[in-house]
Amino acid sequence: MPKIKRSRKPPPEGWELIEPTIDELDAKMREAETDPHEGKRKVEAMWPIFRLHHQKSRYIYDLFYRRKAISRELYEYCLKENIADKNLIAKWKKQGYENLCCLRCIQTRDTNFGTNCICRVPKPKLETGKIVECIHCGCRGCSG
């Protein structure tokens, strides 16, 4: 069934252009949510959720800020409807956080020593050849 619209008003113009992509991403998200957990680690099951969330937000962000293909009205409509994550996009506007994977990886209160996640360490600083998959979102390095 189609996604529930929270506002009464119809979506602004341009919506029909982005709707199919959004629908596709939503369908993938459903799939990720209903995937069985067999063969996966406990944390690994969450990774596609975070990935898709990032993807959706990235799509809207790109369309508006980079390609300028949608109007501000439509952009804000998407934020209001929680199609894109407003907080995550706010971080992407900052220098150094342009490719941030998820908001959990910069939450210092979640770590034992008050640091960021390992995926936030730039590759040159990390010892060479070390593959990291952060436990929160499975990211392999989102800075630099």
Added chain:
Amino acid sequence: MATSKGANTYNRQNWEDSEFPVLCQTCLGDNPYIRMMKEKYGKECKICARPFTVFRWCPGARMRFKKTEVCQTCSKVKNICQTCLLDLEYGLPVQVRDAALKVADTMPKSEVNREFYTQNLEREISDGDIINPIGSMAGKSQTHSDMLLKLARTTPYYKRNRPHICSFWVKGECKRGEECPYRHDKPTDPDDPLADQNIKDRFHGINDPVADKLLKRYSEMPKLEPPEDTAITTLYVGNLGDKVEEKDLKDHFYQFGEIRSINVVPKQQCAFVQFTNRTSAESAAEQSFNKLILKGQRLNIKWGRSQGQQQAPKKDGSDTEAMMEPVPGLPGALPMPPEELGTNYFNLQPPPMIPGFMPRGMPMHMRGPPGGPPGGPPRGPPPMGPYGMRPPRSNFGPPDMRMMPPPPPGVMPMRPPPGMNGVPPTGGVHYPSQDPTRMGAPSAPQN
């Protein structure tokens, strides 16, 4: 009314609180910068089952995170590291250390007994000085045990900080691949006796396979046995090189007891150190065997033999004595009396006689009773030996050559004459008094 366990602290086994862990250097790892987490009452002590403060840290790159396994009270009782349960001084298992220091394990193991014991100990620790060891280590002096020093490691063994084996990989199912933090190595052999170790056994020092292995290794190390003849008080010191002198030996060996004499044989790069009594010789041997290094030379210590026996190993050695030409005009040595005369009371075999052959000094002496019962008659007059009294054996003719009259007590008769090249300037040397290098010669040809 005491309603909760936390309310009543009198005569109760309290949960343990600590500020800093008791750890060995290997467990801490090679990195001097460590971030350590502290969790109050994080886990139960594996020995006494009390909640205690757990410390957790990373001992280095590619190491697993280690945490304290036993509480501080238990570790202080045995003077061990809280994580690896090895001795803090030597890094050896409790069983090995106790065997070497003869410490008895008095800690009770059953529940109530144990709680009472740890409760008392804890009170002792918190009230008294932390300096003195408690529990079974109390009263043990800090003597450095020889056995423990030999068995202890010299470099830290970081292999024990490695991550555990990836059980998925063992089954062939590890999906993490490169980023898997567990070890992709073949697992330890389950038949190996080292595979079943129990923390309680390791702690109390009973039935520990690692300790058994170490003790076995120690018993197989080369050892120096004191000889049965308690009259022997001489030590053979080999591998002197050119650097170690008599003075160095004297300076080292005087600490064990009074030295009777030191005889250095530079040609053989060895020396003989004789003590006045047997106990000092034995302690010197124990302290120096396989340990003594003087001036960079590792000295080879063995027991010497009794005076009379000294020459035996040397006789096939270098020809230190020059051959003396037979004195012209004298008849050769007389042959031995025939067997039938019956003076062969000891049933000794007749010595090999080579007519016309001037017997050489010391080495020949020992050929006297070659086939005699070993150690019996030849040792008959050892005390008299060096003093020139060898009547039963001097049936070779001319008395001992190379014997400095009077020989200083304890000098092994094997001392080669200094600077001897064996060729006198004029004529032949037939008697010791003719030897130009002898003591008291008018013009000694010393360079």
